[in-house]
Amino acid sequence: MKKTFMGVRLKRLREERRLTQAALADKLGISLSYLNQMENNQRPLTLPVLLALNSAFGLDLQMFAEGDEARLMSDLKEVLSDPSLGETIATAEVREIALNMPAVGRALVGLHRRSRQAVEQAAALAARLGEDRQADAAMLPSTAFEEVRDFFYANHNYIAELDETAEQIALKINLKAGQAASALASHLESDFGVRIVLDGVDDIAAGTQRWFDGQTKTLHLSRRLHPGQQAFQLGTQIAMLSFDRELQALVDKAGLTSKEARGLARIGLANYFAGALVLPYALFLEQAEQRRYDVELLTQQFDVGFETICHRLSTLQRPSARGVPFFFIRVDRAGNISKRQSATDFHFSRVGGTCPLWNVYEAFANPGRILTQLARMPDERTYLWIARTVSHGRGGYLAPAKTFAVALGCDIRHAGSVVYSQGLDLSDPSVPTPIGMGCKVCERPECAQRAFPPIGRALQIDETRSRFAPYATS
Incomplete structure (x- = not known):
């Protein structure tokens, strides 16, 4: 057991139980001086003391864990x-x-x-x-979007109630991989009396993918959607019709502060349900592990897009059957982060953008190609990242298209389970690219790509160098 100094937590426990140091030392079977040294972080909290705390007070020892x-x-x-x-x-x-x-x-x-x-x-x-x-x-980004992102982040991007229910429905309707659209359409028609109509470009509002007419029980889908996208929209409608109370209960429990945030959270939860329905947990995890998390093979297997597979991979955190804990992010060319999901403790900065050395930005120069990178953060943690562009068209020749770069990452200790680690020397400390969470919070003073000093640090002016000069040229 590594040395763990938890003096303040131990002192807080004693004060909550209204015990003197002498009384607590007596209950733990240790000397008063030894307890005093632990409370002042002069000695670590040892396993025998933890076991004595558990025996004396029936404590959950997680309160002394360092997981978060x-x-x-x-x-x-x-x-x-x-x-x-x-x-x-x-x-x-x-x-x-x-x-x-x-x-x-x-x-x-x-x-x-x-x-x-x-x-x-x-x-x-x-x-x-x-x-x-x-x-x-x-x-x-608006406060409402940030609140909803924080809600999913706090839940490690896994909502058990929705995931398990969606999987049960997929089993009930005998949903097959790659054939979700037809199965979900039949389920909507037979169980809810909903008629599905595919509308052309002129029949549905620009940018609208799904529109439900409650009076006629007609679900209008854009004809531009491919079968995987159709399945996702059908799954979202099933969530709205069948689990409205459950969605609202989850939103109420989240404690969001604005009407806009609550509305976004409800849509986000319905979309989460749809992803879990189209890609049922056990089946998807089995296929992902068999293919060593090869995203392109999984897109072919389930007939959904690259981004959808990446997003679902970031949710595989069921306690009884965990997948690789991935982080997922989507950015545009300007560096705006429109999606970020983390199944673990990787932190996406909200201050001043992200790191230009991250391969998610290089993906724009290599459209459609999967790029791999070993990246080391300032805290010396190393991650395996893959990045690729995805595009969404909206019409004909002159219609603008949306292009994003999506990235999927995991801690290097999981890299051996992922096909994208092939050809990378995971043991060589010189291979990973040093990156940060953005120049404003990054502590790497010698980074050649640094745009400006980290905030909160005094700027050291040196007239013999051009570093950080406003109009300096290379």
């Missing part, structure tokens, strides 16, 4: 990098808060989030009134 430490540290580093604080907080201090005072850390993150939301709302109002100040801040 990395996630909380990432959030705290972002919060404490705010230049308005006027302080430079060392990584060691951040880790001390995350490890020994997690409740305080979570409170700080919550306060920062509310403060940031207020600033963004003020900036958006200023922009609507025609004021130029804080115009850049008004371009940040």
Whole structure:
């Protein structure tokens, strides 16, 4: 067992139980001086002491675990990098808060989030009134979208109630891989009396993929959708019709602060159900493991798009049957993140974009090609990433198309289970590309791609060098 210093948590436990140090030491069968040293982090909390705590108080020992430490540290580093604080907080201090005072850390993150939301709302109002100040801040993602993303992030991108129910329905209707559209259409018609109509370009509003007429019980789908997309829209409608109360209960439980956020969350949960219905958990996990998570083979097997497979792979976190814990992200050419899902503790920055050395941006220069990368974060954790572009057309020759880059990543310890690790030397420490969460929060001072210093750090001016000069040329 590695050395674990949990003095503050031990002291908090004692104070909650209203025990003196002497009384607690007596219950644990240790000396008063030894307990005092543990509470002051002069000695680690050992396994025998943990077992004594469990025996004396019937405690869940998870309260002394470090499982969420990395996630909380990432959030705290972002919060404490705010230049308005006027302080430079060392990584060691951040880790001390995350490890020994997690409740305080979570409170700080919550306060920062509310403060940031207020600033963004003020900036958006200023922009609507025609004021130029804080115009850049008004371009940040809306609070409602961020709230919904945080909800899925907090649930590790796995919603058990919806996933299990969707799988049961898939088994009930004997849904076959790659044949979901016809099976779901039959289910809607037989169980709900819904008629499916495929509409042409002129019959359905621009950009609309699904429209349900409740009076006539007619579901209109765009004729432009391929069978996999049709299946997804059919699954979403099944969720709306059959599990409205369940969706609303999950939304209410999330504690979202605005009507817009609650509406987005309901749609997001319905979409989650649709993905779980079209790609049932056990079947999809079995096929994914057999093919070593080869995304293109899975798209052929289930007749859905590359992005849909990547998104579903990031949700395989059922406690009794876990897949590789993937992170999923979708960006456009300007670096705007429109989707981000994480099954584990990889942290996507909300401050000033992401890292240009990340292969998700190189994908735009190689359309349709899968790029692989070993990337090392500033905390020395290394990840395997794949990235590829996806495009969505909306019509004829002159109609604009949407192009994104989607990326799928996992911790290097899982790389051996993934086909994309072939040909990569996982043991050579010089192979991974050093990346960060964005220049404003990245601590790599010697990065050749750095655009500006990290926020909260004093800028050291050196007239003999051109680094960070506003008009310097290469």
